[in-house]
Amino acid sequence: MSIRINQNKNTSSLRLNVLYVDMNSFFASCEQQVNYYLREKPIAVCVYPGKYGSVIAPSIEAKKCGIRLGMRLNDAVKLCPDLIPVETHPNRYREFHKEIMAVLRKYCEDVVPKSIDEAFCNFSNYRLVEKDLVDVAKKIKRDIREEVGDYLKCSIGIAPNEFLAKLATDLRKPDGLEVISPENIDTVLSKLTLSDLPGIAKSMAMKLKTFGIETPLQLRHTPPDELKRRCKSMVGLYWHYRLNFSEVDIAMTDYKSMQAMRQISKAQRKNVQSLWDLLASLCLTLEKRMVKQEVYCREIIFNARYEGGKYFHEVIRCDSPVQEGTQILGLIKNRMKLHEQANSGEPVVNSAVNMMGVNVFNFVPDHAVQFDLFDKNVERHQLRKAVNKIREKFGKESIKKATENHEKEAMTDAIGFGSVKHLY
Numbered sequence: 001m002s003i004r005i006n007q008n009k010n011t012s013s014l015r016l017n018v019l020y021v022d023m024n025s026f027f028a029s030c031e032q033q034v035n036y037y038l039r040e041k042p043i044a045v046c047v048y049p050g051k052y053g054s055v056i057a058p059s060i061e062a063k064k065c066g067i068r069l070g071m072r073l074n075d076a077v078k079l080c081p082d083l084i085p086v087e088t089h090p091n092r093y094r095e096f097h098k099e100i101m102a103v104l105r106k107y108c109e110d111v112v113p114k115s116i117d118e119a120f121c122n123f124s125n126y127r128l129v130e131k132d133l134v135d136v137a138k139k140i141k142r143d144i145r146e147e148v149g150d151y152l153k154c155s156i157g158i159a160p161n162e163f164l165a166k167l168a169t170d171l172r173k174p175d176g177l178e179v180i181s182p183e184n185i186d187t188v189l190s191k192l193t194l195s196d197l198p199g200i201a202k203s204m205a206m207k208l209k210t211f212g213i214e215t216p217l218q219l220r221h222t223p224p225d226e227l228k229r230r231c232k233s234m235v236g237l238y239w240h241y242r243l244n245f246s247e248v249d250i251a252m253t254d255y256k257s258m259q260a261m262r263q264i265s266k267a268q269r270k271n272v273q274s275l276w277d278l279l280a281s282l283c284l285t286l287e288k289r290m291v292k293q294e295v296y297c298r299e300i301i302f303n304a305r306y307e308g309g310k311y312f313h314e315v316i317r318c319d320s321p322v323q324e325g326t327q328i329l330g331l332i333k334n335r336m337k338l339h340e341q342a343n344s345g346e347p348v349v350n351s352a353v354n355m356m357g358v359n360v361f362n363f364v365p366d367h368a369v370q371f372d373l374f375d376k377n378v379e380r381h382q383l384r385k386a387v388n389k390i391r392e393k394f395g396k397e398s399i400k401k402a403t404e405n406h407e408k409e410a411m412t413d414a415i416g417f418g419s420v421k422h423l424y
């Protein structure tokens, strides 16, 4: 897979190709949409509305009181005594998501959902018809209000590439409509710090500062060779391209999500250790597929179903993109631990589990992943690639990780289904 680097020296030929839609306080707005009583009130969507449950989505009104994602409910209520906890309804959000995507698809053939509440419309193939994307954005906002729900608001960003369009949605919330163009980009960037750029974590910003890059404007205006020399790597370079209107992000179109899942028989679930081995093998299966597709994922979903029909469902947004199976497993385990602590220790993986599944999505091409310079990530990445090559050349059994041997039994029949996109 190759990345398109359209470095446009002549910015007058640049088109505003990408329209990015980010729903505002999505889960909370969906609840307010269906329940009139909740409108204009500070509400907090939680997986468990008990005292130690954590807020997964505050409403716009709750955000104004300082309620943030991840707060424990008892802390949140101290801050905002009128806060109304509301239990989460994942199916409801999925239904709204589908309807919103249907609105976007009326205006664009190439709609790429990035998560349940974000998507972008790529207009770069509409070469002949010059679309006024500001007009399209206004129509999308209108249609979402009229056809999906009058209480649903979104911020829309328009720019020559996906990254800047996403950045534009962050400039004004809720209900924003912003354009980042060659004419205003320097003004926009001059008001931002490095860690305001989506995807640049605080640690990354610190690192760039040690290389003498202090601001987004500097990142944009330092010549690529100079950047490469200072950072002694590609770190910073892709950010520079993004800020100079190159498209380094839209490279994945075929593989929008990958899934590995298994039904578990009564006999199998008696042994809880074998369930852990199975989960590890599902993560490893996804690692192999991602290595093969040359992508990392930014989001993970873990699902478990229990006898009697109960479900466990967690969406994990990764701080930085991941590819390694053990890392995916670690993130899932952390989330389980949090859940168990909040729910009097009842283990998520127990002998009542009859199905487990892991999805990875929101992919980034591996070239575009910012490696932590002081970590072993680069070597580990190269190693996974090499292992994949050996497997392709000498067969699947030719090389294995030590962990795979340990999980031999679970490994052999771990087949992903649900989606067939990975069956190459």
Ligand SMILES: [Mg+2]
Pocket (backbone or CB within 6 Å): 022, 023, 024, 025, 026, 117
């Ligand atoms: Mg949002």
